[in-house]
Amino acid sequence: MLNKINHIVPDLLLKPKYRLLRHALIQLVVLLITMNVFWDEPVRILPGRFTVWVLYYLLFNAIIYVNMYLLVPRLLLKGRTWLYLLLSFLLILGIMSGIAVLGSMMGENDSRVSTTPVPAVIAIASSFASLSLLIVGLTALQLLKYRTENEKKINDLENVTMKIELSNLQNQINPHFLFNMLNNANIMVSENADKSSYILYKLKTLLQYQVDEGSKETVKLKDDLEFIEDYLELEKMRRDRFTYTIQSEGNTDIAIPPLLFIPFIENAVKHNPENDSYVKIMFRITGSKLYFKCENPKAKLPHAKKEGGIGLVNIRKRLDLLFVKNYTLMLKDEEDVYIVKMELKI
Numbered sequence: 001m002l003n004k005i006n007h008i009v010p011d012l013l014l015k016p017k018y019r020l021l022r023h024a025l026i027q028l029v030v031l032l033i034t035m036n037v038f039w040d041e042p043v044r045i046l047p048g049r050f051t052v053w054v055l056y057y058l059l060f061n062a063i064i065y066v067n068m069y070l071l072v073p074r075l076l077l078k079g080r081t082w083l084y085l086l087l088s089f090l091l092i093l094g095i096m097s098g099i100a101v102l103g104s105m106m107g108e109n110d111s112r113v114s115t116t117p118v119p120a121v122i123a124i125a126s127s128f129a130s131l132s133l134l135i136v137g138l139t140a141l142q143l144l145k146y147r148t149e150n151e152k153k154i155n156d157l158e159n160v161t162m163k164i165e166l167s168n169l170q171n172q173i174n175p176h177f178l179f180n181m182l183n184n185a186n187i188m189v190s191e192n193a194d195k196s197s198y199i200l201y202k203l204k205t206l207l208q209y210q211v212d213e214g215s216k217e218t219v220k221l222k223d224d225l226e227f228i229e230d231y232l233e234l235e236k237m238r239r240d241r242f243t244y245t246i247q248s249e250g251n252t253d254i255a256i257p258p259l260l261f262i263p264f265i266e267n268a269v270k271h272n273p274e275n276d277s278y279v280k281i282m283f284r285i286t287g288s289k290l291y292f293k294c295e296n297p298k299a300k301l302p303h304a305k306k307e308g309g310i311g312l313v314n315i316r317k318r319l320d321l322l323f324v325k326n327y328t329l330m331l332k333d334e335e336d337v338y339i340v341k342m343e344l345k346i
Helices: 002-014 016-038 047-074 081-105 117-172 175-191 193-213 221-238 262-270 311-323
Strands: 242-249 277-286 289-297 327-333 337-345
Touching: 016 047, 047 081, 047 117, 081 117, 117 311, 193 221, 221 242, 221 262, 221 277, 262 277, 262 289, 262 337, 311 327
Parallel strands: 242 277
Antiparallel strands: 277 289, 289 337, 327 337
16 A cells, blocks of 8 residues: 555656646646635625636746746756746746736725835735745656656666666577587687687686676777677687678777677677678767667578567667667668668767
């Protein structure tokens, strides 16, 4: 029961299906605040004030939604606190001026309203405090929403990353690959001890990189390039007529999430034809963007699609969590080749 209650607030704040409910609650609050213009002293409904109420209602919505969709996301959340406070102050003053004009339209500047300075100052201060409290309360709810959203995103990223790390160890350098390489190393012991030792060294390097670097938030691109080259070099040693090229342009010292490209490369190797197979890889860094391209030929004869790797769904989910909308991924399944193109904002 307690767990269910703990999910109510995050669900209400975050889930799209509750968006209409969230805005309906805001409109209910505005309605309760503004409907007092229909009454006079003694308690008496004045239908003629409908136009004034509409304007009053729109003013309150203006202060709420300008703060919600402009001031908070564009200023407060980006650390521009003083500018946010200044513009919020000016917005409240503007709304108060509009309310004062509406008050004159309702004929409130009569003998019942004192024109002495002290009550006027108290009335202004009271109105300013009320509007400020309304803004503070709604801003606090909005900050809670962003905080909850960020915590959820972090948790999702941690969960996906953990699955990816496990998949990397289990699938990308899969048992079949390890078995073949160890078997090749064993055969070569008597024929070519140096080559056998080289294979075992490269295998150790690959596994150590995955264990040590795979759990980090970022690594240097050049380190990932070395890992990719080691992986492809071992593939070249165990397969007949397999070639690869890795081209890089720009600064490879940039930081990237670890093991970001190996799923595409592993799939390219896996779905190559048995003979005359190749993988062409290109990295280009220009300004704040990283371009990646991976190309491999398709088998001439149709065969059952192999399952493996972390899957396109998890790849896209990880990219969504890491880069939000700052990436593009294009998969081209042509007649003879399969091409992956990706652009990242780094």
